[in-house]
Amino acid sequence: MDPILDVRNLHVTFDTYGGSVQAVRGVNFQLNKGETLAIVGESGSGKSVTTKALMGLVAKPAGRIPEGEILFEGKDLAKLSNKEMQKIRGKDISMIFQDPMTSLNPTMKIGKQIMEGLILHQKMSKAAAKNRAIELLELVGIPQPDTRINQFPHQFSGGMRQRVVIAIALACNPKMLICDEPTTALDVTIQAQILELMKDIQKKMDTSIIFITHDLGVVANVADRVAVMYAGKIVETGTVDDVFYNPQHPYTWGLLGSMPTVDSTEEKLTAIPGTPPDLMHPPKGDAFAARNDYALQIDLEEEPPMFQVSDTHYAATWLLHEDAPKVEPPAAVKLRMKGMARRDSSAGEENPS
Structure with a gap:
C-alpha cells in the first residue's frame, strides 16, 4: 500500500538566546490512506511540534527544519513556501487543535467560520457554502443546524464547540486530518x-488521521497503529496490539504502567522517575537511559538503532540486542496488558461482527 504521508529523518530546531533546542530529532513514519496513526508520549516529547511541521506551522525564524523530508502524495512539504502551504492547509490537510475556544473566532458567527474555507478552497458561492455548512453541522451531530449556524461560539457548550471545530476541519474533505489532543x-x-x-x-x-495524545486509553479506542515518542524521537512503533500486548521499550512500559484500568483499582499506578532530558544538550546515548531501571552500560554510550520485533513492530532499545539480558515488563504493566485483553474479549462478545 502506497502511503499518503512519508516522513523521513525529520529534524525541527528552535534557536533561542541560550542555544538551539532540538525538539524533533530524526523522526521517521508513514501514514496509509484511511488509517489512524496515534503518536503518544509525555508533554515535551515532540508530538505537537512534529505535526506543526507537517502543517508548515513551525514559527519562523526561531523554528526551522534543518533536514528531513515530509512527503505528502510525493510532494515534499518541507520545501514549500508559506504561500504554497496555504493552498494545502484546510484543503488537503486539516488540523483540530486541543482547545476549541482558542480555535474559533469569538466575534464571528459559526456559519461564517465554516464557510470561509469552502469559499476560499472550493470556490463555492455564499449560498452553496451556507448549505454545505449546515450539512457539516448536521454531520457532526449539532441539532437544529440551520438555526445554530447563525450563533456565536460562546453560545455553544465545550463539546459542541469541538464539534464545530471538527466541521471546519472537514469542510473541504481533506485527505489527511491531524488531531492534536482534541x-x-x-x-x-x-x-x-x-x-x-x-x-x-x-x-x-x-x-487518514494522525491522532496526538498522552492518553493511552484513547489510543486503544481510535488507532490502527501507534508511534511512541520520547525526547524528539520515535522509540517504538507498531499496531495497537503490538504496542499494548507486546511492548518492548522500557518507556512504553512506563506509559502503560501509569495508565489506570478498571481491573487495576487495587494496584498502585507506577510513575516514570526523573524528567525528560534537556534537548538543548541531548544525551550521548539513549535519551531514556537516566530514567530507565533496565538501562545497560551501552545505553550511556551509544544510541540504540530500531530493532525489528515483527513485520509491523519496531523498538529502539538495546534490550532487543541478541547479547542483552532477557528482561520482562514489570508486574504492573503485565496486569494492565491482561486487563486490556479481558476488556477487548468482552467487547468482542458483546459486539460480534
Whole structure:
C-alpha cells in the first residue's frame, strides 16, 4: 500500500538566546490512506511540534527544519513556501487543535467560520457554502443546524464547540486530518462522544488521521497503529496490539504502567522517575537511559538503532540486542496488558461482527 504521508529523518530546531533546542530529532513514519496513526508520549516529547511541521506551522525564524523530508502524495512539504502551504492547509490537510475556544473566532458567527474555507478552497458561492455548512453541522451531530449556524461560539457548550471545530476541519474533505489532543479539554462523557464521532466520520470519508495524545486509553479506542515518542524521537512503533500486548521499550512500559484500568483499582499506578532530558544538550546515548531501571552500560554510550520485533513492530532499545539480558515488563504493566485483553474479549462478545 502506497502511503499518503512519508516522513523521513525529520529534524525541527528552535534557536533561542541560550542555544538551539532540538525538539524533533530524526523522526521517521508513514501514514496509509484511511488509517489512524496515534503518536503518544509525555508533554515535551515532540508530538505537537512534529505535526506543526507537517502543517508548515513551525514559527519562523526561531523554528526551522534543518533536514528531513515530509512527503505528502510525493510532494515534499518541507520545501514549500508559506504561500504554497496555504493552498494545502484546510484543503488537503486539516488540523483540530486541543482547545476549541482558542480555535474559533469569538466575534464571528459559526456559519461564517465554516464557510470561509469552502469559499476560499472550493470556490463555492455564499449560498452553496451556507448549505454545505449546515450539512457539516448536521454531520457532526449539532441539532437544529440551520438555526445554530447563525450563533456565536460562546453560545455553544465545550463539546459542541469541538464539534464545530471538527466541521471546519472537514469542510473541504481533506485527505489527511491531524488531531492534536482534541478531547483533552472535555469531560469523559463528551470525550467518548467525540471519539465515536471521529471514527464514524473516518468510515464515511476514508480520511487518514494522525491522532496526538498522552492518553493511552484513547489510543486503544481510535488507532490502527501507534508511534511512541520520547525526547524528539520515535522509540517504538507498531499496531495497537503490538504496542499494548507486546511492548518492548522500557518507556512504553512506563506509559502503560501509569495508565489506570478498571481491573487495576487495587494496584498502585507506577510513575516514570526523573524528567525528560534537556534537548538543548541531548544525551550521548539513549535519551531514556537516566530514567530507565533496565538501562545497560551501552545505553550511556551509544544510541540504540530500531530493532525489528515483527513485520509491523519496531523498538529502539538495546534490550532487543541478541547479547542483552532477557528482561520482562514489570508486574504492573503485565496486569494492565491482561486487563486490556479481558476488556477487548468482552467487547468482542458483546459486539460480534
